[in-house]
Amino acid sequence: MIVSNTKKVLVVTSSILGNQGQSRALAEHFKASAAKRGDVQVTERDLVAEELPHLGLAELSSWQVATEERTPEQRELAARSDALIEELLAHDVLVLAVPLYNLGIPSQLKAWFDRILRAGKTFRYTANGPQGLVEGKRAVILAARGGQYAGTEMDSQTPHIKTMLGLIGIGDVEAVFAEGLAMGDEHREQALSEAGQAIDAVIDRV
Known part of the structure; x- marks a missing residue:
């Protein structure tokens, strides 16, 4: 049996x-740096170019129906979440390039989380609480911010992301911050x- 050492x-x-986004610049730097290695394979999902709708009742309900009993509409709705989960499970490392919008995550990213936190x-729920x-x-968070928030009470974003990842069992989470990007050219560079x-x-x- 051949065992691949390639990290996905x-x-x-x-x-x-x-x-033009600074979080996109961080993602591009990650991809360029990874490309220099022969043992890292990168897949990108752009949640703006391939925007997900807000989660609605019909889609949520489709998950509760057994696969063989779903209507064609329910199969189509459930397939959206199934595909995103399968994509996540097929990779070893998750990198989230995240801008800070009004002290929170973009709604596009929330829509993605709404479908992978399932x-x-x-x-699953247990007598001792949720189990991932x-x-x-x-997971690696690449956080781009106009101000300086890391380590303060105003950084509600990082704990939120870590909590959501922890819910599904991803506890090994590292954050890279690029902050103060709106505080002048020298500071940004x-x-x-x-x-x-x-x-x-x-x-x-x-």
Whole structure:
């Protein structure tokens, strides 16, 4: 049996600014650094280019129906979540490139989380509380912010993401911050440079 040492990385981006977004720049740096190694395979999901609708009752209800009993509409709705979960499970490392919008995550990213945080699929309820079913995965948060929030009470974003990942069993989570990006050109360039170095170090550990 041949065992591959290739690490599969899923990069999820969610900047509404597209290629002009600073979180996108962090993702591009990650991809470029990973490309220099022969043992890292990167897949990207752009949640703005392939935007998911807000989760609605019909889609939520489709998950509760046995596969063989679903209507054609329910099969189509359930397939959306199934495909995203299968994609996540097929990768070793999850990289979330996340801008800070009004102290929270983009609604596009929330729509993605709403479909991968799924009882019975990625976590289950037990007498001792929720138990994650996604095992052996790592996650990296690439956070781009106009101000400086890391380590303060105003950073409600990072704990939220870590809690959601922890729900499904991903507890090995590392964050790289590029902050103060709206505080002048010199500060922005320094912050992006330092974040780039931190990303390179993350790649070395993948």
